[in-house]
Amino acid sequence: MTSARRISGQGADETVDSDAAFEKFRQCAVEVLQVPEEKVTKEARFADDLDADSLDLVELVMALEESFDITVEETELENIETVGQAFDLIASKL
Amino acid sequence: MLLGRTPEGPIAGRPVVITGLGAVTCCGVGVEALWEQLLHPTLTGERRVPDFDPSVWFGPKEVRRLDRFAQMSVAAAELARADAGPLGEDPARSGVIFATGVGGFETLAEQVLVCDRKGPGRVSPFLVPMMMANAGAANISMRFGWHGPSEAVCTACAAGTHAVAAAARLVASGRCDVAIGGGSEAAIQEVAIGAFTNMTALSSSGESRPFDVRRDGFVMAEGAAALVLEAKDRALARGARIYAELAGAASTADAHHITAPEPEGAGAVACMELALEDAGISADQVGHINAHGTSTPLNDLAEARAIQKVFGAPGPPVTSTKGLTGHALGAAGAIEAVASALTIFHGIIPPTAGLEQLDPEIGLDVVFGEPRPFPPAPVISNSFGFGGHNGCLVLVPAG
Numbered sequence: 403m404t405s406a407r408r409i410s411g412q413g414a415d416e417t418v419d420s421d422a423a424f425e426k427f428r429q430c431a432v433e434v435l436q437v438p439e440e441k442v443t444k445e446a447r448f449a450d451d452l453d454a455d456s457l458d459l460v461e462l463v464m465a466l467e468e469s470f471d472i473t474v475e476e477t478e479l480e481n482i483e484t485v486g487q488a489f490d491l492i493a494s495k496l
Numbered sequence: 497m498l499l500g501r502t503p504e505g506p507i508a509g510r511p512v513v514i515t516g517l518g519a520v521t522c523c524g525v526g527v528e529a530l531w532e533q534l535l536h537p538t539l540t541g542e543r544r545v546p547d548f549d550p551s552v553w554f555g556p557k558e559v560r561r562l563d564r565f566a567q568m569s570v571a572a573a574e575l576a577r578a579d580a581g582p583l584g585e586d587p588a589r590s591g592v593i594f595a596t597g598v599g600g601f602e603t604l605a606e607q608v609l610v611c612d613r614k615g616p617g618r619v620s621p622f623l624v625p626m627m628m629a630n631a632g633a634a635n636i637s638m639r640f641g642w643h644g645p646s647e648a649v650c651t652a653c654a655a656g657t658h659a660v661a662a663a664a665r666l667v668a669s670g671r672c673d674v675a676i677g678g679g680s681e682a683a684i685q686e687v688a689i690g691a692f693t694n695m696t697a698l699s700s701s702g703e704s705r706p707f708d709v710r711r712d713g714f715v716m717a718e719g720a721a722a723l724v725l726e727a728k729d730r731a732l733a734r735g736a737r738i739y740a741e742l743a744g745a746a747s748t749a750d751a752h753h754i755t756a757p758e759p760e761g762a763g764a765v766a767c768m769e770l771a772l773e774d775a776g777i778s779a780d781q782v783g784h785i786n787a788h789g790t791s792t793p794l795n796d797l798a799e800a801r802a803i804q805k806v807f808g809a810p811g812p813p814v815t816s817t818k819g820l821t822g823h824a825l826g827a828a829g830a831i832e833a834v835a836s837a838l839t840i841f842h843g844i845i846p847p848t849a850g851l852e853q854l855d856p857e858i859g860l861d862v863v864f865g866e867p868r869p870f871p872p873a874p875v876i877s878n879s880f881g882f883g884g885h886n887g888c889l890v891l892v893p894a895g
Contacts, residue, residue, distance in 0.1 A: 436556035436557040436560060460621040461621055468614075
């Protein structure tokens, strides 16, 4: 997909960046949550699909902060339930 | 095992028997590996558990979330439970008392470095549940779904013995039908080794030689052991294999010095005497002593004096498990309770590994060289911890 998008013209750079960022996000989740890579989809729910409790999310956010060199406030994590929501939060800071 | 005293006399608890044993020691995973090495010791050097693979017991996420000491706690408990056969236990009447000396020390040390390098904002949210001394007990009760008491004992090198005693008393009192008592330690780590070395407790030769004239300190070990303690009537009813009866226990304090034993062994003497009283037997009935026997000059001499005061000289045959296993601190008493149960069950006293030249000042009948046949008789197992904590267990052949 990534290579196809690379030659698709307008907005390609942004898409590529986003794909790369998600890949980095996914690796953090795989490492911290010890789940198979294919389970880390944007639709996946942390609690139900990835067996992640609140402490797991704290550790994941720490890993993401480090990996992306960003800061996430605790209050920003309220209401985040899916991988996609968490990724959008991270992406908004890049 | 007594539950209390009234003006009319002592109140006896329900008889408690040992029906399951589990061990994860420097001899390997399993009680068989421990017993084999106890009879024919070949181990020397560092006393790490050579073949402990946490992925046998835990999923990948749990492996990351449990310190090694808690992993080994659960493994020992699982082994003991499997060894006991189908317990058919009521979860509300099943409990765990598990010991450790220092808990998740390695995790703490790692996270101190993280904090130093990256700041407190990067300290793992799992540090507390990984390092806390009760992580062993907590993870065992969660694993088994047991809702009875789940508590930790933290009395340094006496902790394993105190935990087994407390678990047995849960059964004796009728609070539980089944309880797991044990201990775990995993602190072979640079900071801990530095600390023990600098307090001159560790052997500079690296040899564990309890009661030997050349003994020069203990050898750090890691490991865990667990015992399934069960009301005797229900164990008999379900046809369980009974290793021994846990007939008595006691706990005293030296109130003398934070690390040195009281030289005349008064606290140890009182502890042994109270344990015998708890078991309702006299000193001359005891057939064997599993000594604390750390291989430090001070402990072994003070313990020998204490044993002579209670049992006379030379007294019943003595062995130190630590010649083989080294000193697994908060796990030691539990490992030695397992060794004592196996000694009764097999009718053999294992030799004190590492001992070649008995210190003439010891004045005890210390078993070394070859194992010695052991006609069924009560056994007392001693543990003494930094802080002046003393603990004794009395195991008797199940009759």
